Amino acid sequence: MKKIALSVTALMTTLTLWAQKDSATNALDEVVVTATKSPKKLSETGKVLTVISHEQLERSAGKDIAQVLNEQTGIVVNGATSNPGKDKSIYMRGAKSDYTLILIDGIPLYDPSGLSSNFDIRTIPIENIERVEILKGSQSTLYGADAIAGVINIITKRKGNKEVGAFATASYGSFNTFKGNAGVNGSTKTLDYNVAYTYYDTKGISEAKDPNGTGTFDKDGYKQHGVLANLGFKVNDHWKITPFLRYNTYNGKLDAGAYTDDRDYTYKSKSLQTGVRSELTFGKSRFTLNYSYNTIKRDYLNDSGYVPPYSDQYYSGGYKGTDQFAEIVYSTELAKGLQLVSGVDYRTSNTSQSNTYIGSWGQDVSKISKDSAMQHQFNAYASLLYTGKVFHAEAGARYNNNSIYGTKWTYNFNPFVFLNKEVKIFANISSAFKTPTLYQLYAPMYGNSSLKAESAVTYEGGVQYFQPEQKFNIRGVIYKRDVNNVIAFTNRYVNQDEQHNWGVEIEPTINFTENLQLVLQYAHTKGKLNTQLNGKDSSSSTLLRVPEDTYSMALNYRASKKLFLSMNIQTFGARKDLDFSTYPSTLVNLEAYTLWSAYGEYKFNKHVKVFADFKNITNTDYVEVLGYSTQPASVQAGLTVTF
Incomplete structure (x- = not known):
């Protein structure tokens, strides 16, 4: 019966996807x-490249970027439908969550202070x-470290379509969730700009x-403030600075953990990314200079007001990381039909x-110093x-x-x-690498x-x-990925495993x-992990x-010029997770589940629209991460104004 249900759901899913006219697979040009x-x-x-278009994102105003990515083929974002403030882990094609590289406007971003160096996508308001x-597949040739499973390039809004414009979106919904975004944008012959402020506040649900x-x-609960400023200066017809x-x-x-409540465990984070992109063109040649400075600071505090069973009586943690990236890209047409990039x-980080x-x-007190916990990388590439x-x-x-492990091709x-x-x-064969994180290299006792x-x-x-008429x-894609020198944790971090994945x-x-x-x-997606236990292959x-x-x-159905409606059905098959309540930890089975969602928007005119996003309409009780809560039926509704 489960297989039949899954097949029926798959058929229904196919029907729904046909309705998304702005899907990536449509846009041949x-x-x-x-x-x-x-x-x-x-x-x-x-x-293998998929585009989530501007129009699709406009119809996702009630969601966050994790939920949108979770709807894409071959991508599972753990935490996407858990407590809104819970951390989000991207699994692309069955790969580990730290095998997907996040780019913002083409520039790779990392969290040098993190265990796996993943950039926190919660900081990017949709x-x-x-x-x-x-972009799926191993992509280190163009993008360097960490692009083993692929890259996700998040391209931010940069300008408006008139000299001075303004916009605002406000929505309210389940879990006492308020989201607001407002700003100004515009463009002239020599200047374009987009400046926005985002506010997000939710009481949330219990994380455990x-x-x-x-x-x-x-x-x-979870509360967020964000500011984005993109500027573009056109020096002349050949040179632009952004x-x-x-x-x-x-x-x-x-x-405190799976199935374990804690009433006074808090965290806070601040992050800043700034830099510049400069483009210079000469005929059919282009020089691009990218520079970014990225700093992240995270603090955790669990005082002794409430102590869950088997937990620390007090914990305080502070993490700070800095990353700088500079790149020069040259592209030119060598001959008709032949291009060089x-x-x-x-890159340097600490x-x-x-x-x-x-x-x-x-x-117990443990410390890592930025004077020793640092690494540098130099890269040269051509395509x-x-x-x-x-x-x-x-x-x-x-x-x-x-600077740590030497040379890699x-x-x-x-x-x-x-x-x-x-x-x-098409066919692809490509290689990639992931650098050890600074924590894996320098952590006291474990590094x-x-x-x-x-x-x-x-x-x-x-x-x-x-189809020629786009009807x-x-x-269809089949892939296989082999990973060597996989870093695992025994009594410390070591290279000991091999991972093999294939899928359709x-x-x-x-x-x-x-x-x-x-x-x-x-x-x-299928996977296999080979490891060494007591000198024997397992x-x-x-x-x-x-x-x-x-x-x-x-x-997706456009009922009229003003009214748009859509429905989405997703089925996630059975999975396994680790239960850490036993020692050693044991594998447990997680049952398959299906989620229904719906969206509607009505445009009064070109300046004003209202929208509503409904999630988990059937109020399905399911498990995303063992021991953590998932969102019941919920709704987020709001208003968008542009002028």
Whole structure:
């Protein structure tokens, strides 16, 4: 019965996805920048790239970026439907959460103070995002460290369509959640700008799940302030300078762990990213200079007012990280149909950390100093792109030199054919690496300065069909990824594991009419982990928190020029998670679940619209992360004004 239910859900999901006319698989002539680090039409790249368009994001005003990413094929974001303030972990194609690189406006961002260095996507309000480009497969040749599973390029809003404009969005919903965004934007012949302020406040739900349903677990709220400023100065017809600044601060409450409430465990975070992008063009050649400065500070406090069983009586932790990135990219047309993209970049990062624990066993203090916990990387890369009438190809390589582990090389080769502007057949072989984090290298007792970089090779093949009248298109992909020198934790961090994944992704889209579209998605993911235990090889076919099968269906319907409606159904198959209430921890099964959501908006005129976003309409009781709560049926409704 479960298989039948899943199949029915998959069919329904396919019908829904047909209804999303602005789906990435539709836009054959859409220009993207992430696939090759230069503007290219989707028809001119054989890489597996998905675009979340501006229009789709406009229809996601009741969501956050984690929930939007969680709707994409082959991506599971743990925490997306848990307590709103809970941390979000991105699993792309079954890979570990630290194998996906986050870019903002093409610049890679990291959290040097984190255990896995993942950038916190909670700091990026969806209202400030213009579009998102998701590039799957190992992508270190163009983007360097951490792009083992792929990259997610979040492109922020940069300008308005008149000299002076203003905008505002306000919404209120379940869990006493208020979201507000307001700002000004505009453009002239020499200047464009977008400045916005975002406020987010929710009382939330209990982060830990109450196993006995006592109703005594308190709510763990979350509050966020954010500022975005993008400027663009056109010096002349050939030179443009675009400085940027993003500042974000948030605070919230935590629980002590799975199934364990805590009433006075709090955290706060501040982050700042600033820098500049400069573009200089000469005929068919372009120089791009990127520089970014990124600093993050996080503090945790759990005082002794309330002490859950088996927990510390007191804990205080402070984490600070700084990362600087500089890059020069040069692209030019060497001959007709032959383009070169090359560049050099330099990255330096450091962290300082301090933790104090007090328990029944006594007191412990651990520190990491930024004077020792630092690393530097230098990279040089080049990629050749050939565009013919039928046959196309891209090939490239990157040289990486790291102050900790030395030299690393990566490569990619992507041939594809495009037949009659209808059928694209493509193949990819690419490699990638992930640097050890500063915590893994320098943590007291657990750190290991001899760690090597994790390395991966991904193989992809697929076909994409575009019906000439855009009524139907479909993409099917099969992939395999092998990762070596996987870092694991024993009594310290060591390179000891190998991870092997393979999977299938199928994405059909049907446009029944100009106003009715159905988009379907199916992803199947398998994984295997080989490890060394007591000198013997051991293997496990378990992907933690990642379902083998996911299905979704989105149906979008424009009932009139003013009214738009959509429905989405997602099914997440059975998964496994670790239960740490036992020692050693044990694997437990998590049941499959299906979530229904719906969205509607009504435009009174070109300046004013109202919207409502409904999640988990059937009030399904499900588990996303073992021991943590998930959101029941909820709604967020609001108003958007532009002038």
